[in-house]
Amino acid sequence: MAQMINLDFSSGYASELGKSVKIRSYDVGFSDEVFVNLVKSNTNNNVAHISSDFSSFAYNVVGIDFSLSREEIEADLVFATDLISVILQSQSAEPLNINESALFKVTIRKIYSEKIYQVYKVRYLKDTNINLYNRLIGLGFDDNFELRELKDNEFEYLKRPLLGDVAKYCKIQSSNQQIKKEDRDAYSTLAFKLLSIEKLELFSRFDSIKIENADFLSMDLNNFKESNLFTPIFLCIFQKTYLKDRDNALKCKRSGIQMPKLFYAIEESRNFFEVPYFETMLKKLAFEARKYNVHLCFIAQLPEHIPAGILKQLSTRIFLLIPLKKGETINEIKKHFNPPQKVIDLLNETDMHELCIWYANGVFNLKFEISEEEMRVFNTNPNL
Missing domain, CATH: 3.40.50.300 (P-loop containing nucleotide triphosphate hydrolases)
Structure with a gap:
């Protein structure tokens, strides 16, 4: 790495960092x-x-940016699906099977397109991200302000559903008599797995990781x-x-x-x-x-x-x-x-x-x- 960035060991200046x-x-x-x-x-x-800090870590596993190209959206849906399987296996549980994986991606698309998820307000952040909560309060927003109404692009990630919304939809579909029994069964097991992950909390809240646009991270x-x-x-x-x-x-x-x-x-x-x-x-x-x-x-x-x-x-x-x-x-x-x-x-x-x-x-x-x-x-x- 020192060679690639052409590091000067006396001054610490890296002349190629950010360029090549x-x-x-x-x-x-x-x-x-x-x-x-x-x-x-x-x-x-x-x-x-x-x-690394457990107390401040949070990641919205279903936080997909649907303003991207079709190829990018599909890649991010695949990542979210695979990440669910990785989380499950880390807890010695079975990963998503092919039916559950397919329904998971279908569900995310439907929830986003039809906006069938909870309306989150500023007060939701009080227990899940106190620093962000205090910042929004400092900007003049009150507890009852809806996050989806935030205009600044910086807060776009707060306008998305969370894992609990996806799990809730799957739970409802598991009792839907208008769909095939095999789909109901797949929705049922998918809901159970997603609810299990939601209990871990780390992957079912709005992101707290801020990645800066730096040349060296x-x-x-x-x-x-x-x-x-x-x-x-x-x-x-x-x-x-x-x-x-x-x-x-x-x-x-x-x-x-x-x-x-x-x-x-x-x-x-x-x-x-x-x-x-x-x-x-x-x-x-x-x-x-x-x-x-x-x-x-x-x-x-x-x-x-x-x-x-x-x-x-x-x-x-x-x-x-x-x-x-x-x-x-x-x-x-x-x-x-x-x-x-x-x-x-x-x-x-x-x-x-x-x-x-x-x-x-x-x-x-x-x-x-x-x-x-x-x-x-x-x-x-x-x-x-």
Whole structure:
């Protein structure tokens, strides 16, 4: 990342940040804290930081922007459907089946088009988002003002239904004698699953995550890592970031402006793959992300921490080997990557602190000369 943004380690200025590349760093364990603080210290860099805090986290899983193109709306509906399955699996429950998934998307479209959802007022935010509540009160709105009447585009996300509205509609349809029995049954099980998620509260309130339009976004997920909801929470933050990046990419495309590369670095990626459905969902996201110049980078201790289906799609692999465990690590690489002999030969020749880089057109070793100034930024050992 330091190379891509052309970081000056003495001043913290990153001359390529925002021009040729933008960074989105999902960190677990504060491993890039010193690096981020250095970049942030130079006011010429556009840097934003999101800290992990359960008490202030909220995400509206059915908050779809229907003013977008048909393709974008469909992609966001698929994401919302898949996210429901990820949340369910994180709680050891069954994901949505094909009938439930179809009805979930149909229901969201119907609720939006016919506006069959609760009229939320400012007072609703008093118990769910006190900071936003106080802000609206400060702007002169009273408790009984309807959120759907807010004129500022900034508050557009407050004019949408919540998960409870979708669950309520499904519950009603489960007793609708005018539809097929199999559809009633699917609505019934779908309503049960959605109501179960609503009880978690985190995914059934208006969004509290604010993603700034920064060139370098650092997201600290450390406080979430012990929770069984870690993966769905990450996906919510990822999606919010991705949607803003997608919007900017489309604006650049329509204006004929070249879009900078978007580099998404996902630290300790084993934490994200503990929910089986996450792999399926990530493949879909990765496939669409290519259109918007998004490049995904997974950082893991061992190959086994990344599912085989994802490993096969990685076009560039960078290995760092510990001398005492070199043989063991190379065996792991053989097992999970099935590399050609040239890669194995170079892995055996790789020294400590040397990179073995295997990419689409070949393999090579690379060792950087690291100055003391740079080492102070890269070293994560608290005792040094």
